[in-house]
Amino acid sequence: MTPFGKFPDRGLEDLGLEAVLAAVDDAGLHQREVQAVYAGHARTGRLLGRENGVGQLVMAAAGVRGIPVTGVGNFCASGSTAFREAVMAVMTGLYDVVLALGVEKLSVRPEKGKPLTSDGMELEGEFGFTPPAFFALVAQAYLEKTGASADDLAQVAVKNRAHAEHNPYAQYRKPLTAEEVLGSRMIADPLTLLSCCPTGDGAAAALVVSDRMARRLDRKTVRVEATSLLSGCGDPTATGGFEVDRKTAHAAYEQAGIDPGDIDVAEVHDAFTVTEVIHYEDLLLCPPGDGVKALLDGQTALGGRIPVSTSGGLMSKGHPLGATGIAQVHEIVTQLRGEAGARQVERATAGLTHCAGGFLDGDVAISAVHLFSV
Amino acid sequence: MTPFGKFPDRGLEDLGLEAVLAAVDDAGLHQREVQAVYAGHARTGRLLGRENGVGQLVMAAAGVRGIPVTGVGNFCASGSTAFREAVMAVMTGLYDVVLALGVEKLSVRPEKGKPLTSDGMELEGEFGFTPPAFFALVAQAYLEKTGASADDLAQVAVKNRAHAEHNPYAQYRKPLTAEEVLGSRMIADPLTLLSCCPTGDGAAAALVVSDRMARRLDRKTVRVEATSLLSGCGDPTATGGFEVDRKTAHAAYEQAGIDPGDIDVAEVHDAFTVTEVIHYEDLLLCPPGDGVKALLDGQTALGGRIPVSTSGGLMSKGHPLGATGIAQVHEIVTQLRGEAGARQVERATAGLTHCAGGFLDGDVAISAVHLFSV
Incomplete structure (x- = not known):
């Protein structure tokens, strides 16, 4: 992957090329050995006039043509979707080397400086109901239900920034205190600026x-144990939480x-800070209702029972939509190979990535969970 | 599929829903039996603010949630790409019923009224180098090389419109004469208005x-014999023709x-009229250089050796980008089932679809060929 950040002088092909070459170099392969490509991107059409052909553009820059290149888009989970399609392409038996x-x-x-709005939510966004505003409501409901405080949630940002200090790919690496998180500009109560992930530019690739x-490869490989992707499962009679994430995770564990x-x-x-603790629960990384407890006990920090967002997470790494899901894979693979240096989780043999995105008809539009092992 | 045309009062979900329900009804299934969806679209982000989530939107309208829905984009071959992904998803063994x-x-x-420009070709388009301008140059080179005339090429439009007369899904069904084709407004010499496909709105779905x-189905099914998709194979030393289409077709026949x-x-x-005759040659439907001969001999008309564009083709049916590739599948399946009525090809047991799109670095960005049999 490339470092995430703001790179006004770099284009899509430039960023993508760096990620592609890093991935094939890491495997000891040449880019011409890639047999098929899935390229995830979520906003390149509306921002850069490239609704189609981003993958082709990058692969042409890498000197690779004449292979199947497919663009995929699924909101913030576009990268995870590309990864899933690459896994499935290998599962068909048609290919041995597929690049996501x-x-x-x-x-x-x-x-x-304004928050991104999701496709199909432009009207709501125009009047201020942006993702931070929605997740502020989620946070308020969560705090009300659990008795936790905004100060507790701020610990997510503090923890993830502490992890990011050791990740050269992260956009923000300076340690943070809870006071700094809570004292930063208010975006939507209780979410301050440092309670929200930054956006940015970047690319990530996985073979x-x-x-x-x-x-055949002279490199430690990691096994994909499950690929699970579900679109919104909204049930108007269901109450609270992110049902789609729960169902997607259940399906992954079963697979x-x-x-x-x-x-x-x-x-x-x-x-957002609040989504991380809710996801601990949805993904069964802790018992229901125990998200904040797991956080405050240090269970999800480096050295804890199950470190979460060791890369710094979206909170510190930044969130260049299409790249995020594959950057997550990059971190888990690095951890499972024991190559994470100062942020290494000891004896890690099984890992999980989770990426979700979009809104649709009162539900999350897409959720993706992947499981890995060595 | 839906009829293709201009439907100012209908949205993406409305058009998509009609196509989805028609496809599941035809199979004798209910939409809730669909296990995964691939949705192809090429310009919904830039035109309608829906770069992501078109498939989810349509499936929600159909009352279906909680299954994997993936958006795919590949220029004019976006629908063909969605179909290919559906085929591959079934090949993995994970699913029995996948909707494209x-x-x-x-x-x-x-x-x-202005021609569409391809992603990444906006600058060229602004100065008039639009797809019709490019294909006018292709046509001039082809006429020069083969000694054929603009009048000969016009016969493609005449033939396809004659086929369209019997296709209720086609946007234009009134028979045309060569005089009308040649006498219509000049777009880019030698391509007149009626030598170019119209755009439009529409949806198509395939199970x-x-x-x-x-x-298990109480319905005649058609076998997918090959799915072949390649991005541009441009070789600056190669001369003439569409190498990527040739390679994609070769791979399909071999598969x-x-x-x-x-x-x-x-x-x-x-x-465009000229692309059809060139594609006869690229797809090996006739010997190299014999495209015009095959056309003028009536080999590619209904009743001929190998009828092409029995649906009326893009020329008469219209070209709502993402829907086109799956509408082609609709026609071939209808033909191979012997259900094409007045446009039925007698004893048809093997069929081909071919869709290409986009430009990239002096080559076609994507080409897709599917082969089918009964």
Whole structure:
């Protein structure tokens, strides 16, 4: 992957190329050995006039043509969706080496400093009901229900920034205190600026290879144990929480035959402080209702029972939509290979990524969970 | 599929829903039996603010949630790409019933009457180098090389419109004469208005099912023999023609073990009159250089050796980008089932669809070929 950040002088092909070359170099392969590509991006059409052909553009820059290149989009989970399609392409038996690419460039947005709105939510966004506003309501309901405080939630930002200090790819790496988080500009009560993930530019790539090819590579490989993706499951009679994330995670655990208790490290969709703790519960990383407890006990910090967002998460790494899901894969693979340096989770053998996105008809539009093991 | 045309009062979900319900009804299934969806669209982000979530929107309208829904985009071949992904999803063994959906609404374009430009070609388009201008150069080179005339090319439009007369889904069904084609407004010499496909609104859907499910259905099913998709293969030293289409077709024939001579009916990407005859050659439906001969001999008309564009093609049906590739599948399936009525190709047992799109670095960005049999 590329470092995430704001790179006014770099284009999609430039960022994507760096990620692609890093991925093939890491595997000891040449980019011409890639047999198919899935490229995830979520806002390149509306921002850069590239609704189609982002993958082709990047692969042409890498000198690769004449292979299947498919663009996929699924809101903030576009990268996760590209990764899933790469896994499925290998599962068909048609290919041994498939590249998942995620790339996004958000620093060109004309409405700088304003939160992104989701496709189909422009009217709501125009009147202020943006994702931070929605998740502020989620946070208020969560605090009301659990008795936790805004100060507790701020610990997510503090923890993730402490993790980011050791990640050279993270956009923000300076440690934060809870006072700084709570004292930053108020966006939507109780979410302050530092309770929300920044956007940014960046790219990430992952090679998915067949068992046969994995055996040939002179590199420690990580097994994809489950790929689970579900669109909104909204049930108007259901109450509270993110049902779609729960169902997606359940399906992943079932597919893999892995118990949630066996997960050693996870990257979850911490777009806002509150979402991370809710996701601990949805993804069965802690008992229902115990999200804040798991956080405050240090269970989800480095050195704890199940470190979450060891990369710094979206909160510190930034959230270049299409790249995010594959950057999560990058972190989990790095951890499971034991190559995470100062942020290494000891004896990590099973990991999880979770990315969600979009709104549709009163529900989350898409949720993706992947499970990995060594 | 829906009829193609201009439907100012209908939205993406409305058009998509009609296509989805028609597809599941035809199979004798209920939409809740669909296990995964791939939705192809190419311009919904820039025109309608829906770069993500078109598939989710349509499936929610159909009352279906909680399944994997993935958006795919690949220029004019977005629908073909969605179909290919559906085929591959069934190939993984994870699903028995996967829906490919293509939907597009182009009648909302602010620059009505002007040709669409391809992503990444906006600068060229601004100065007039639009797809019709490019294909006019292609046509001039082809006429120069083959000694054919503009009058000969016009016969593509005449033939396809004659086919369209019998297709209730086609946007234009009134028979045309060569005089009318040549006498219509000049767009880019030698391509007149009626030598170019119209755009439009529409949706198409196809159910891809496993062998196991096919046996359970009380409906004649058609076998997908090959799915081939390649991005531009441009070789600056190569001369003439569309190398990527040739390579994509070769790969499809090889995958299927089908000889080009065995194809009984084909839908090719006749975005312009000249492209259809060139595609006869690229797709090996006739010997190299014999495209015009095949056309003028009536080999590719209904009743001929290998009828092409029996649906009326893009030329008469219209070209709502994301829907086009799946509408081609609709026609071939209808033909191979023997349900095409007045436009039925007798004893058709093998069919081909071909869709291409986009430009990139001096080459076609994507080409898709599917082969089918009964």
